[in-house]
Amino acid sequence: MKVLVVGNGGREHALAWKIKQSPLVKKLYVARGNAGIWKIAEKVDISPTDVENLVQFAKEEKIDLTVVGPEQPLSEGIVDAFEEAGLKIFGHKKNAAILEASKVFAKNFMKKYGIPTAFYETFDNEEEAIAFVQKMGAPIVIKADGLAAGKGVIIAKTEEEAIQTVKDMFAGKFGEASKRIVIEEFLEGEEASYIAMVKGDKLVPMATSQDHKRVFDNDEGPNTGGMGAYSPTPVITPEIEKEILEKIMYPTLKGMKEEGREMCGFLYAGLMIGPKGINVLEFNVRMGDPETQPIMRRLESDLVEHILDILEGNIDRVNPVWSDKWSIGVVMASKGYPGSYEKGKEITGIEEAEKDPDVVVFHAGTDIKNGKLVTAGGRVLTVTATGDTLVEAKEKVYKAVEKIHFEGAHYRKDIGDKGIKILSQKVIK
Numbered sequence: 001m002k003v004l005v006v007g008n009g010g011r012e013h014a015l016a017w018k019i020k021q022s023p024l025v026k027k028l029y030v031a032r033g034n035a036g037i038w039k040i041a042e043k044v045d046i047s048p049t050d051v052e053n054l055v056q057f058a059k060e061e062k063i064d065l066t067v068v069g070p071e072q073p074l075s076e077g078i079v080d081a082f083e084e085a086g087l088k089i090f091g092h093k094k095n096a097a098i099l100e101a102s103k104v105f106a107k108n109f110m111k112k113y114g115i116p117t118a119f120y121e122t123f124d125n126e127e128e129a130i131a132f133v134q135k136m137g138a139p140i141v142i143k144a145d146g147l148a149a150g151k152g153v154i155i156a157k158t159e160e161e162a163i164q165t166v167k168d169m170f171a172g173k174f175g176e177a178s179k180r181i182v183i184e185e186f187l188e189g190e191e192a193s194y195i196a197m198v199k200g201d202k203l204v205p206m207a208t209s210q211d212h213k214r215v216f217d218n219d220e221g222p223n224t225g226g227m228g229a230y231s232p233t234p235v236i237t238p239e240i241e242k243e244i245l246e247k248i249m250y251p252t253l254k255g256m257k258e259e260g261r262e263m264c265g266f267l268y269a270g271l272m273i274g275p276k277g278i279n280v281l282e283f284n285v286r287m288g289d290p291e292t293q294p295i296m297r298r299l300e301s302d303l304v305e306h307i308l309d310i311l312e313g314n315i316d317r318v319n320p321v322w323s324d325k326w327s328i329g330v331v332m333a334s335k336g337y338p339g340s341y342e343k344g345k346e347i348t349g350i351e352e353a354e355k356d357p358d359v360v361v362f363h364a365g366t367d368i369k370n371g372k373l374v375t376a377g378g379r380v381l382t383v384t385a386t387g388d389t390l391v392e393a394k395e396k397v398y399k400a401v402e403k404i405h406f407e408g409a410h411y412r413k414d415i416g417d418k419g420i421k422i423l424s425q426k427v428i429k
Helices: 010-020 051-060 071-075 078-084 094-101 103-110 126-136 159-170 238-258 292-298 303-311 391-403 417-428
Strands: 002-005 027-032 042-044 065-068 120-125 142-144 151-156 181-185 190-199 202-203 214-215 220-223 228-231 263-276 278-286 328-333 360-365 364-370 372-375 381-386
Touching: 002 010, 002 051, 010 027, 010 292, 010 303, 010 360, 010 381, 027 103, 042 228, 051 078, 051 391, 065 303, 071 078, 071 094, 071 202, 078 094, 094 238, 103 120, 103 181, 103 238, 103 278, 120 126, 126 159, 126 181, 142 159, 151 159, 159 181, 190 292, 190 303, 220 360, 228 238, 228 292, 228 391, 238 263, 238 278, 292 381, 328 391, 360 391, 381 391, 391 417
Parallel strands: 002 027, 002 065, 027 042
Antiparallel strands: 120 181, 142 151, 142 181, 190 202, 190 263, 214 220, 228 328, 263 278, 328 381, 360 381, 364 372
């Protein structure tokens, strides 16, 4: 069969890498992809959000299955358009993708259906928002309503920072995305990512993981799209997973169905697990990036087979097989990210890093210029490694990272440390 992957990032490279392994797949295409994906898939020079031309391409090439990576095309109705053209596609329709596309919708939805989340208010007026900040104090969380590439959430540590953030957002820091904002209480605890493949009111859990949103070690600095992740995470115990399913995932599917927004695709709950229990920080309607990279390294069964079963109404048959190994992904980013950054810096050392059979480097912001591999985005690579223990996986991944070079590269050096700490405390007990 012919498969098309839509998207340009590290998540899409990891999905394409896994899809390519399926014996069902004879030809793999990517729109538009990156220099890493082009090694394993045929490049389709169409933007992931150019829905009309993607539909045309899929019809002409008789694509059997399309898998959508990023949120933007989903929120713009790519699934609706493909289905109307009689094409098989895995992802949520536009009316379900609103769960990620609008923070206001998501928070109001959670409130309506009793899904645990932080106390909040929504605002489209600067003065009222500032008054709320002054009433609540700091730390406090301010979110742009719309999609902002993972950067539209600001955790303000002081009241002054919060007020400035409110002013910046209403002044158009995130364009249309911050015309409305959500302000919510700051929750303490450990963040974790819970992702499932869903259809209607049924789901199949993926492996657990923990993302690292802040740009610097020890969770310092501004939020990013994600600087690294590992899987599985000891933050989610079997007891906690049971609660996540009963209080969050199933009620969400049921509620969306009741709203006439039935889901089909990946559903991601970004969670805070702490003194106030398990709360949803955000919903995403796709796989996480960088969580996909370590998760796909651990998936031993056939992703394409699972997706086809779900689309054909056989979700009960889907039973993913996961490796017992631990997996870590470390993001190497351009100088200046998550702010402005330069492109076109030559990348070297990937082949050297991948000499370790447990290391796979997934590309994100990469391109080929004059025959050389160069940087083309904020997050450039996700270096992944597997190991029999989390400590071993961490040692391997950072050895690999040290072999890769491009001017201004920066990365966190503590990915996996939270999990290692939790595991060591369990051993002591």
